Amino acid sequence: MPADPTAGQPAPHGAHAASLDPAAAGRAPRLLARAALRDVPWEVGVAKPDPAIVVDGVTRTFGGLTAVSVDHLEVQRGGITGLIGPNGAGKTTLFNLLTGFDQPNTGSWSFDGRPLGKLAPHQVARLGVVRTFQLTKALSRLTVLQNMLLGAQGQKGESFLRALVPGTWRAQERANTEKAMDLLTRFKLDRKKDDFAGTLSGGQRKLLEMARALMSDPKVVMLDEPMAGVNPALTQSLLGHVKDLREQGMTVVFVEHDMDVVRDISDWVVVMAAGKVIAEGPPESISQNQAVVDAYLGAHHDAPLTVEEEDRVLAEAEAAIAREENADGDVIGSDTRREEDR
Numbered sequence: 001m002p003a004d005p006t007a008g009q010p011a012p013h014g015a016h017a018a019s020l021d022p023a024a025a026g027r028a029p030r031l032l033a034r035a036a037l038r039d040v041p042w043e044v045g046v047a048k049p050d051p052a053i054v055v056d057g058v059t060r061t062f063g064g065l066t067a068v069s070v071d072h073l074e075v076q077r078g079g080i081t082g083l084i085g086p087n088g089a090g091k092t093t094l095f096n097l098l099t100g101f102d103q104p105n106t107g108s109w110s111f112d113g114r115p116l117g118k119l120a121p122h123q124v125a126r127l128g129v130v131r132t133f134q135l136t137k138a139l140s141r142l143t144v145l146q147n148m149l150l151g152a153q154g155q156k157g158e159s160f161l162r163a164l165v166p167g168t169w170r171a172q173e174r175a176n177t178e179k180a181m182d183l184l185t186r187f188k189l190d191r192k193k194d195d196f197a198g199t200l201s202g203g204q205r206k207l208l209e210m211a212r213a214l215m216s217d218p219k220v221v222m223l224d225e226p227m228a229g230v231n232p233a234l235t236q237s238l239l240g241h242v243k244d245l246r247e248q249g250m251t252v253v254f255v256e257h258d259m260d261v262v263r264d265i266s267d268w269v270v271v272m273a274a275g276k277v278i279a280e281g282p283p284e285s286i287s288q289n290q291a292v293v294d295a296y297l298g299a300h301h302d303a304p305l306t307v308e309e310e311d312r313v314l315a316e317a318e319a320a321i322a323r324e325e326n327a328d329g330d331v332i333g334s335d336t337r338r339e340e341d342r
């Protein structure tokens with residue numbers, strides 16, 4: 001736990017009590033984000049010094065299943081927040097709700113103090129919150145460049161009056177194309193600009209989707225499993241791009257299953273299980289958290305066990321076997337089970 005006297009005491013929700021450490025001024029955004037969160041207690045629903053997104057009482061049920069039930073969650077501005085949890089924990093559903101792709105049964109949430117509930121995805125995007133999808137939504141029959149231009153905000157050509165003044169939208173179109181090409185160059189997709197998106201590899205599509213999300217100059221970028229299905233060479237490049245977003249002052253929330261990736265890039269980690277937030281804290285706090293270990297083991301662990309988890313599971317199995325041996329004295333039978341366990 002942090003060496004902070006208030007640790008263990010939940011800060012009042014929505015409080016902007018702590019300000020950025022003045023000594024941190026002039027530091028890199030990564031260090032600023034870490035410094036801002038340094039003294040935040042590792043508690044579910046804890047207030048952040050400068051929250052960009054605040055979620056209150058959001059629930060979403062499908063029939064009898066509660067997919068999301070989040071009492072209170074704050075996302076620190078300018079940091080990278082990793083959202084993790086076993087399969088079916090409610091991560092994607094929460095993303096869908098926060099970005100207007102789904103509607104909750106109850107609850108509210110805001111960005112920069114502005115309520116976002118009931119807004120359509122394009123309205124949420126216009127306010128500066130954009131997302132990518134677990135399965136990429138790049139339109140295969142459009143070229144890479146056309147996909148990028150679809151991501152641009154405020155297409156002046158769409159307005160009837162402006163369409164009467166072609167010069168206005170031509171200038172806008174030129175500016176958008178220039179911006180798209182800059183982004184494509186940054187994401188090393190510029191040479192593919194005229195290829196159909198459908199011909200790109202899985203990893204290149206992920207890059208395209210991230211680049212397209214940036215066309216609208218977002219303030220918050222929500223990435224749903226940006227690394228899934230991406231080959232190792234592109235993973236490094238994608239990771240670099242996610243870190244870049246923070247360097248440019250954006251707030252990033254991303255869903256990820258690979259704990260090495262989560263540890264590498266997150267300033268803060270939020271863990272969901274069965275729709276609820278069950279833990280939050282810096283990456284180093286998460287693997288020690290019993291509720292998190294239990295949630296993953298309960299979900300039959302879709303990711304490889306850590307060495308500590310493996311040791312714990314083996315120790316528990318050995319203790320159970322020893323108990324059985326003591327109970328019925330059937331040493332030979334137990335030894336057989338022991339072999340099977342190995």
Ligand SMILES: Nc1ncnc2c1ncn2[C@@H]1O[C@H](COP(=O)(O)OP(=O)(O)OP(=O)(O)O)[C@@H](O)[C@H]1O
Binds near residue numbers: 090
């Ligand atoms: N449209 C839907 N209709 C019915 N049930 C749904 C729907 N969408 C999600 N669910 C259920 O809600 C729960 C949460 O799903 P969700 O996809 O949000 O989990 P997740 O944490 O993103 O999982 P994963 O890591 O596997 O992507 C799951 O039990 C899922 O089956």
